[in-house]
Amino acid sequence: MFRIIKKSLKIGVVTGQYRKAEKPAVSVAPEVKEKARLFKQSLAIRAVDTGSCNACEMEMNALLNPVYDAERFGIHIAASPRHADALVVTGPVTVNMERALKDVYKQTPDPKLVIALGDCAINCGMFKGSYAVTGPVDRHIPVDLRITGCPPRPADILQALADFRQESSVDS
Amino acid sequence: MTEARHCDDILKAAFPAVRQNDPVCAKSSHFLVPKDLLPAITHYIHTQPSLRGRLTLLWACDHRPVRDTYGLYYLFTLEASHHWVVLSTELAGTDRLFPSITPHIHAAQWYEREIRDMFGLIPQGHPDLRRLVRHEHWPKGTHPLRKDFSWDCVLGRQQGEHRFRHIEGEGVFEVPVGPIHAGIIESGHFRFSVAGEPIMQLELRHFWKHRGVEKLFEEQTLIGAVPLAERVSGDTAVGHSLAYCQAVEALLHLEVPRRAKYLRSLFLELERLYNHLADIGAICHDTAYALAHAHCDRMKERIMQLNDRLTGSRFLRGVMRVGGVTRDIENAQLTEIVEELNRIQPDFSEVGAIIFANASLTDRLETTGILHEQTAWDHAVMGVVGRASGMNGDLRRDRPFAAYDELPVNVALYRYGDVRARLRVRGDEIQESIRLIRELRGRIPEGPIANEPSCSPNPGDWTLAAVEGWRGEILYMVMAGEGGRIHRCKVRDPSFVNWPAIQWAVLGNIIADFPLINKSFNLSYAGNDL
Numbered sequence: 271m272f273r274i275i276k277k278s279l280k281i282g283v284v285t286g287q288y289r290k291a292e293k294p295a296v297s298v299a300p301e302v303k304e305k306a307r308l309f310k311q312s313l314a315i316r317a318v319d320t321g322s323c324n325a326c327e328m329e330m331n332a333l334l335n336p337v338y339d340a341e342r343f344g345i346h347i348a349a350s351p352r353h354a355d356a357l358v359v360t361g362p363v364t365v366n367m368e369r370a371l372k373d374v375y376k377q378t379p380d381p382k383l384v385i386a387l388g389d390c391a392i393n394c395g396m397f398k399g400s401y402a403v404t405g406p407v408d409r410h411i412p413v414d415l416r417i418t419g420c421p422p423r424p425a426d427i428l429q430a431l432a433d434f435r436q437e438s439s440v441d442s
Numbered sequence: 443m444t445e446a447r448h449c450d451d452i453l454k455a456a457f458p459a460v461r462q463n464d465p466v467c468a469k470s471s472h473f474l475v476p477k478d479l480l481p482a483i484t485h486y487i488h489t490q491p492s493l494r495g496r497l498t499l500l501w502a503c504d505h506r507p508v509r510d511t512y513g514l515y516y517l518f519t520l521e522a523s524h525h526w527v528v529l530s531t532e533l534a535g536t537d538r539l540f541p542s543i544t545p546h547i548h549a550a551q552w553y554e555r556e557i558r559d560m561f562g563l564i565p566q567g568h569p570d571l572r573r574l575v576r577h578e579h580w581p582k583g584t585h586p587l588r589k590d591f592s593w594d595c596v597l598g599r600q601q602g603e604h605r606f607r608h609i610e611g612e613g614v615f616e617v618p619v620g621p622i623h624a625g626i627i628e629s630g631h632f633r634f635s636v637a638g639e640p641i642m643q644l645e646l647r648h649f650w651k652h653r654g655v656e657k658l659f660e661e662q663t664l665i666g667a668v669p670l671a672e673r674v675s676g677d678t679a680v681g682h683s684l685a686y687c688q689a690v691e692a693l694l695h696l697e698v699p700r701r702a703k704y705l706r707s708l709f710l711e712l713e714r715l716y717n718h719l720a721d722i723g724a725i726c727h728d729t730a731y732a733l734a735h736a737h738c739d740r741m742k743e744r745i746m747q748l749n750d751r752l753t754g755s756r757f758l759r760g761v762m763r764v765g766g767v768t769r770d771i772e773n774a775q776l777t778e779i780v781e782e783l784n785r786i787q788p789d790f791s792e793v794g795a796i797i798f799a800n801a802s803l804t805d806r807l808e809t810t811g812i813l814h815e816q817t818a819w820d821h822a823v824m825g826v827v828g829r830a831s832g833m834n835g836d837l838r839r840d841r842p843f844a845a846y847d848e849l850p851v852n853v854a855l856y857r858y859g860d861v862r863a864r865l866r867v868r869g870d871e872i873q874e875s876i877r878l879i880r881e882l883r884g885r886i887p888e889g890p891i892a893n894e895p896s897c898s899p900n901p902g903d904w905t906l907a908a909v910e911g912w913r914g915e916i917l918y919m920v921m922a923g924e925g926g927r928i929h930r931c932k933v934r935d936p937s938f939v940n941w942p943a944i945q946w947a948v949l950g951n952i953i954a955d956f957p958l959i960n961k962s963f964n965l966s967y968a969g970n971d972l
């Protein structure tokens with residue numbers, strides 16, 4: 271145990287050692303800002319994968335590593351939709367996942383945010399039109415924030431999540 | 443060569459009714475087999491001590507409009523020589539039945555169910571004919587890979603419930619998990635039957651993420667489908683795109699420049715490195731060893747940032763193309779890579795030593811989730827999981843591709859088949875990858891990085907390509923269509939084969955250890971569901 275603590279001390283703080291995102295232009299509707307204001311200190315996310323290629327998931331996972339450390343912005347992953355403030359949806363909505371997505375949306379308490387992460391969730395990306403894909407996320411549930419990229423870099427995700435909640439507080 | 447003739451002779455002597463065809467790729471033989479003979483001949487190849495064939499791939503193909511037949515293809519890898527044997531048969535006219543080989547060869551189980559769903563061909567004698575890819579709400583008669591099924595049609599919905607296998611008795615209850623999980627995990631459903639803590643049965647229900655990848659390939663050109671291959675399983679972008687490119691290059695008779703081959707190996711090893719580091723961290727995470735997890739993730743992040751600097755993509759996307767690679771890595775960059783790895787190696791070795799010296803971690807990992815060698819063989823398990831259970835196979839050594847004919851690989855092999863063995867394989871492979879990259883830098887030749895394709899293949903030509911990705915063997919079968927298009931592309935991620943094996947590895951373990959066992963397999967849902 272002492273060896274690993276010693277090692278951690280030797281390595282020091284690595285948080286923030288990444289190339290900063292160019293500020294993504296997120297245009298958010300006023301009523302969404304109103305909603306996001308509630309979560310400016312803390313945001314519990316439920317990750318829903320509706321058919322991604324799993325690179326978007328990996329980048330979301332990367333948010334929790336010591337380099338990006340999303341928890342310093344109050345962002346954490348909830349283990350149940352009932353504990354979540356926001357759903358982060360990745361991937362085009364497949365025929366098989368459509369029901370599950372609608373269910374999880376229903377189970378998340380209001381007020382809630384829906385964030386479409388990655389091009390697939392926004393416009394189905396390469397899978398557009400396939401028989402097994404029913405459409406992008408906003409065909410099934412209302413989407414509040416869209417984070418583009420295939421996959422978006424963790425720095426971009428972090429920036430978008432921060433801006434989104436920041437702007438609302440500035441407005442107030 | 444003699445090996446090949448040897449196995450051909452054995453087969454022809456035992457089954458005079460088979461006809462030998464031209465081989466489809468190097469180190470392989472191809473036989474046309476009458477359909478009724480399939481169970482006997484596959485059983486023979488699988489069990490004959492001098493052959494010991496492992497079922498590597500099983501796929502079907504709708505030959506319309508050229509011929510009004512369905513083709514069925516069985517690929518076996520012979521254990522000693524790593525020679526490939528392809529058996530093929532055709533179902534003509536309205537014939538929709540073929541004999542199932544699952545009763546003799548477990549590994550065929552999912553393949554045959556998949557063929558039934560995708561083509562509507564019925565494997566007669568298959569012990570489990572429930573739907574696999576098509577969930578029960580798909581309308582009857584939907585078989586997406588048939589040529590008369592349009593790729594962009596809208597599916598209807600019907601009523602239907604999946605029938606799980608139940609264990610009944612006092613104190614037995616079921617725990618359903620998924621498809622959406624309590625973490626950042628892909629979608630899949632697990633159904634446990636437990637009596638108290640130990641798991642009596644686990645049943646998987648996957649294919650939630652089925653996006654119709656194989657059908658989408660058929661809408662692409664041979665040259666243009668590389669980005670789609672990169673998105674089959676995002677964490678294996680290099681492995682999949684490389685296997686795809688190799689298949690197309692074989693169809694186009696396109697030679698890849700040597701420098702490009704070295705760069706391909708470099709990218710593949712970088713991909714292996716970041717994924718293995720992430721996995722070791724994740725295994726520690728699932729035993730609540732948060733500090734080790736943080737260290738591994740930190741190192742993984744450094745490799746991904748290195749990837750980003752080198753190629754503009756953290757997942758090394760966009761580096762492969764048919765005929766070579768899209769971007770050169772300058773010598774200065776190669777030095778940068780090696781210097782970064784020189785920093786990471788002692789760092790990782792130190793963390794590795796700390797991890798393995800930790801008694802409470804060892805206690806969690808040892809004898810947890812054992813996959814026995816026999817079970818692994820029966821299910822044709824390979825890759826990292828296989829090598830932890832004594833399956834001595836690695837395509838980089840056995841059927842060298844890219845630059846591996848000039849870069850010999852030391853294969854990590856363990857026999858215990860528990861979580862610790864899988865962790866060990868990954869640790870050894872990280873060290874080996876770093877060594878390979880160092881060696882590669884010393885040997886990489888100067889020269890062009892891509893050749894342009896000059897001819898187009900005949901419609902109906904097909905070939906196979908295999909790549910040892912970080913999870914294991916990635917296989918692509920590509921059949922050319924009219925005008926440089928794809929007629930059929932069969933994609934096989936190692937996850938498709940290794941998933942069923944997890945159902946055996948968890949037996950008798952407590953349910954709280956399942957996440958740990960699952961992580962130690964770390965299979966792709968996207969690559970499995972396609």
Ligand code: SF4
Pocket residue numbers: 321322323324325326360361362387388389390391395396419420421422673676
């Ligand atoms: S947006 Fe790109 S990275 Fe994300 S799931 Fe889709 S294909 Fe994968």
